[in-house]
Amino acid sequence: MPFELIHGPGPADADQTRRWLEEGCRSAAPIRQGFVAVLTHADGTVLAATSSRSEIALYYWVDGSGLRWSPTVPGLVRQLREPPPLDVGKLADLMALHDEPERTALEGVRRLPVGHRLTWRQGWSSPETERWFTPSAEEDRSIRPKDAAGLLRDAIRHAVTASLPSSGPVAATLSGGLDSSMVAGTAASVLAGSGRTVHALTHVPLPGTADQSSTWEADDGPYARRMVDEIPGLEWHPIVHDDRTSPLTTLAALFPTSWSPVLNPANMVWLTAAAGRAAELGSPLLLTGASGNAPFSRDRDGLVRQLVTRGRLDRLPAEVLRRQRAGVPVHRAARSVLAEAVGERTRELVRQHLLRIGPPPAYPSFIEAMPLRPETLSDAARRRLAALDGSTSHSQADWIDFVLRDGSLATVPPPDGIWWSDPLSDPEVVSLALRLPLEAWLQGGLDRGLARVAAEGLVPDHIRLRTTRGAQAADVGQWLHGREQEYRDLVDRLRASPAASTFIDLDRVSRQLESGLPSGRAAAAWEETTGRALGLGLFASWYEDDVLR
CATH class of the missing domain: 1.10.8 (Helicase, Ruva Protein; domain 3)
Structure with a gap:
């Protein structure tokens, strides 16, 4: 029976993957890289699954003549008698930052998101799809918070190791932030002593680019370069957009390859350059940390409130003490913990109706600035816009959805022979992150505390303890x-x-x-x-x- 396995640069056991697919994807994922596995039985039944890593998806089409599929949109559309029309509603929803993952910008072209399986039989008008990657989002209180950093560091090391090709150089995006630095630093650690190099690619803005604010710096270059100087096995490659072509020019070159819209045109400029540089260096993959905000560097937003709602009020004094030890004056530490404990809506009511101080929420101006025609939005996208003006706290289910999002909207089609690889979306990393007790994320007194502790020894302190963030494409x-x-x-x-x-x-x-x-x-x-x-x-x-x- 025909079986096809599309996977990353590492080794894969096709027979094991086939057995796993036939068993309904009930066991652990047989390979750690992004993959698509498709099995066609003699009677025409098709079984397919995508890995839970945000690196590849399956696009499919069903009509009277059967099921067609491809790991790329153009590969699928070229199998059809004629190209399908645009789904205008989908494009409008993307403008409002709402992405229904199974729906593409082309009518009738469906996407099997990462972490899902598909079953189709002759005569079916549409396949059955379901998520096979369903990690528990329940806290595991048996995990001691002080052990969480070591467990997370080990899981990321396993994920990075599984991502690496068996030989040759490796390329990785490297900003001055926690996520990409953790991936690049771990890769250098894994390859230490092998003589292999991790080529670190950093977007450096043009001279004269101003910081966006006191907390968002324009230039990550000094952070990245200093890390490369301090960590053996890294080689730095700054990417400067000297020719100043507009994002429109980059998009016009991308669409004939991707046949997909993108959400952040400016990011495509330097990502395209990074992918091209990786190909020039002979690396078969480009490591990223795109999913890190969910399973690795989760911020503390909403965590104190969740402790309160679960009756763990005794944890709050310890959190005040942690923030004080991190250099925050005790009165400010206590005030911040109290503010987080009462929740965002209460704070906003106080601000609006009692104190009448403080800046207005950031998102309404963002919403108002979008030149969209609201009548074209779906109800789900309208709810998404309304939520932007409300709570920004994330539930565990939100984090799962974040990791399983459509990566094609955020990355560029790499040159032939290059594989995008995001170890921070690895099933072991995600499953562990979802089980960690709330207290595990509140370490060190700083926001994103668990990631800072886990990165010790792999990421230099000038990045690990950094309290500002880098703005991508600030120029x-x-x-x-x-x-x-x-x-x-x-x-x-x-x-x-x-x-x-x-x-x-x-x-x-x-x-x-x-x-x-x-x-x-x-x-x-x-x-x-x-x-x-x-x-x-x-x-x-x-x-x-x-x-x-």
Whole structure:
């Protein structure tokens, strides 16, 4: 019976994977890299599954002639008699940051998300799909908080080891943050003594780029370079966008390969350069830490409140003490713990109706800045927008959904022979993170405390204890400088696009462009709203012009 296994650069046992698939994916994942496994029985029954790592998905189509599938969108569409139309509602939802993972931007083209299995039989109008990766989200109180960092460090080491090719160089994205630094530092540790190099790729902004705020720095370069100097086995490769091409130019080059929209056009500029550099260096994969915010560097937002709701009030004095030991004055430490204990809604009510102080929430301005036509949004996307103005605390289920999201919207199609690999989405890492007791995440008195403790010895302290964050593509304002006509021409093009003109308020965009493109810190905010909308519109126009016509 035909069986196909598509997997990462490491070794894979095809027979074991096939048995696992036939057993309904009831045992642990047989291979640790991202993979798709498809088994077709003699009677036409198809069994398929994707790994739980956010590295690959399966796209499929069902019609009267049967089931077609491919690990890429163009590979699937080229099997069809004619290309399907655009799903305008999906594009509108993406603009509102809502992604229904089984639905793509092309009508009828479905996606089997990571961590899912599929069963289809002849005559079925649609397959049955279900999530096979269902780790427990219940706290394991038998895990001692002081042991959590060591357990998490070991799990990440296993995941990184399983990701590495058997020989040759390795490339990794490296910012000055915890996630990518943990992955790159662990890879260097695993390969220590082997003579193999981890090539660390860092986006460095153009000179003159200002920090976005006191907590968001524009340039991660000094952090990354210093780490490479201190950690054996790392070699630094700064990526500077000297030619200042706009994100639109990058997207226009990507769409013919990906046939997929993207959420952050500016990030595609340096990610494309990173993938190309990895290929030049001869690395078969590019390591990332894209999923780290959920299973590794989870912030403490909502944790104190959850302790209160579960009746563990006795933990609060210890948390005040931890923050004091981290250098926070005791009165501020106590006030912050108390504020987190009462919850966000209570704090906002106090701010609005009693104190009337403090800045307004950040998200309403973000929502208002998006030039979308709200009537095109789904009900789920409307709820998503409403939630942006509410609590930002994440439940355990939210973290699972974050890890299983569609990575194709956030990464670029790598050159042939290059594999994107995210060890922080590994099933062992995710399963452990979901079981850790709440107290385990509250370590060291600093936000993201568990990750800081787990990274000790692998990530230098100048990054491990860093309290600011790096802003990706902070120099986008310099890329946009002088390109007003390019964007005005795009708006004119989008007016002729049936899809783009449906979900984007192009008149509003035109009014924005009358005063020119933003610069400095304002450019980053503009790119996340109007720039995102124009990128989605450009995809729609490209698909209509180059595929449908």
